Amino acid sequence: MLSEGFLQSLRNLRLNAPRRRIGTLTGERRSVKRGRSVEFADYRNYTPGDDPRRVDWNIFARLERPYIKLFEDEEDLTTHILLDDSPSMFWMGDDEAEVHRVSPKWLCAAQLAAALGYVALAAGDKVVIEASSFQRFGPKRGVAAAGALISFVENISAHRTTHHHSINRWLKRYALDARPGLCIVISDLLDEAGYIDGFNALGGSRLDVNLLHTLCPDELDPQFSGDLRLKDVETAGLQDMSMDDQVMNQYRQRLSAWTEETAANVRRRGGRYHLTDTSRPIEEIVLKDLRREEWLV
């Protein structure tokens, strides 16, 4: 799924968490909880019950008032990667179906999930990956789990159920027992019911929601003509359309408005948004696009 060279180049990267979250173990990331680390953060007045070992005696000698030294507490980060494996993620245009056995759109999304999971593992973070078919990996930490992670991602398509859940339902259910941390949603968000409720639930569980919005070229710039009966691969719903230049222009305007609105929704929650053209090579998306937008540092 991912080449050795690509994995090698991922090893030096870390996921850039815009806000710090409390972890359970001492990790490699700073926590907002100040504690027993070695890096000085601030002073506060001594209150009865404080550990007398943390009183700064030099200050006490100078000022004759006890102050407690506060240190940055370094903790680990839980990275939640939520990978949409609904039928729309496996869709490919007629032309693509002739060339590819696996949908390029799905392959790109899966590779993104594996790559970001690998980066998180390599950084010592705790990683959880869940597909919308409720298949779950982790939580696990350490590079040693990388093989299992990639294997899990590779097998999602084989074990997914044909039953389709809405994005909202999936995200809300995941938010119930999720620990705070960095959350990366990889999805096309093509769901009649939308995604807002799900995103709200994730935010409520103190997850920083970031979105990799994966759309393939046939969705970004479809080349349809003539009188067509469009069939939704998820809902099997039908829509009659007479394609002409005017309709295609209206579609492109609609798509543009929708992606802009989605990006605004994500950014309002403090997250990042990246519209991913799934026809681009994974290396370019990760090493160029995501680094440029500071998803990875």
Next chain:
Amino acid sequence: MNLLNPLAFLFALLAVPIILLYLLRLQRREQNVSSTLLWRQVTMDREANTLWQRLRKNLLLFLQLATLAFLVFALIRPYVNLPSAVSGRTILLLDASASMQATDVQLSRFEAARNEARNVINALGTGNQMTLILVDGSPRALSTLTNDKAQLLETLDTARPSPDAANWSAAIALAAATGANNEQTTTIVISDGANADDLKLLQGRARFIPIGNSGDNDAISTLSLRRTLRGLSAFLRVTNAGPSDDTLLVSMRGDGSLLDARTLNVPAGKSVEWTLNNINPNVTALQASIDQAGKNLLKVDDSAYAVNAGNANRSALLLTRGNRFLEQALTALPDLRVTRAITPPVGAQTYDLYVLDGLSMTLPANANVMFISAQDTFSTTGIFSDTQYVRTESHPVTQQMDWRNVNVLDARRVSPSGWLRPLIESQGGPLLFAGEAPDDTLNRVVLLPFDLRRSDLPLQIAFPVLMANAVDWLAPPQGLNVPASVKPGEVVPMPAGTRVTLPDGALVEAGRRGFVQTTLPGIYAFDTGKVQGKFAVNFNNLSESQISPQRDLQIGSAGDESSPAVNPTSQREFWHALAAIALVLLIVEWWIYQRGLPAIGRQNR
């Protein structure tokens, strides 16, 4: 409204396959998409115009059916009956005389007449017939009696005005031959009426369509060139054929170079003359033209041309023991260099003309010879003295010659050969012969079978005329018998294959009948290979220069106006308009199919 081809209604059945194809086309192709989410939103955007969308769905079908309907209507050739100007048989006389080139109406009178003719042809009723006669110097029918308007219009477009006067009597005879006197026949004359008095002879039902509205015109009526002791002298006469006085700027050019120009005031209906002397005798062609005029509507008579035909010197050998009359008569002729000898000269020099007065010599091949008195060349069968004049044959040698007073004492009887033609017959036998030898031994021959000293011919007026005619015929001034000036359309005699350069620079060859393409006034240069020269074609027709139109010319039999006429009608078809509408609909349909309809309501979003 009536139909000419109702069977074409069957083409309406084509609507069935069109509708079937349209229904088949509406079978939509199924296309899987990842989601219809966005497409549904697009549809919702467009549903604001649902009615319009529905209309649009079927608009192409409506347009296709409408196109078919108009095509079918065009194919059944509907027509309406309209009152017609012409009915039965119509003979259309179109004036193509020179005066029709006057420009007092838009473009020219001829073009205006052509437009009138076009209107008459277009008004031709169903089942009616028409013939078109072009009237110029030699009127001719351009088409037979036909009801084919397209053919008539096509023929009309080929008609051109000529520089001739119209020969109306010949045109009326031609019309009569076509049936102009028939009760069912209407003769329509489209003319300016100028110089058309003969038109009053036209019988039967007739209608006159007058063309033109002004008679202002100036013309060069005469241009002549003659040799004088001081060189060449040109005589010019300019005529104002119009109804008002005019001031003209007239110029004369010799071989293209301006010789002189003069302003002449010419009163209405009068002529003014101008003589230009001391022209360089080497000038070969002279052109006089009206360069500026106040009121001058006809261009074709504004120029005249003359050639200096006498520029080529001819040589003659006179072999005589002495004949003063003969010598004087010959030396008095212009452009003739006479060499007198008693014995045949030694040497290779040849002459254009040999005059053998009672002597004989060895002649070169193709020689032009005038034999006088006894000659060994022709066998004689005795002498006759009954020389009383009987008659004169028409021949260039006998032009303007009066032999009646000539007395001859006796003459030799020459046995006539096939090619030698007797020109003057007397009681006893011919007194003058001329002819062209069929072989190369001789060319042209004039034979007087009597001794001049034994007649009073040298004392008669006929003698210098005979000598001038004979010399001009035997050795023409240009080596050929080409006249110095001819009228347009006249045939110029010259050998077949002679190359002639027209005034416009084009090069053509003379045919077997001579040179016939003399339609363009101007200077023509010819070259037979041996002889070069020029001749002029001059319009020179003062009657055609009188271009005053007659708008109230009465033609045809009197009382025709009151003849009971069955209201004539003509069929007017309008399939052209229907076909045009079908074409427009087809283009609109194609455009909508390719580009889509303009989005109504887009601005409302």
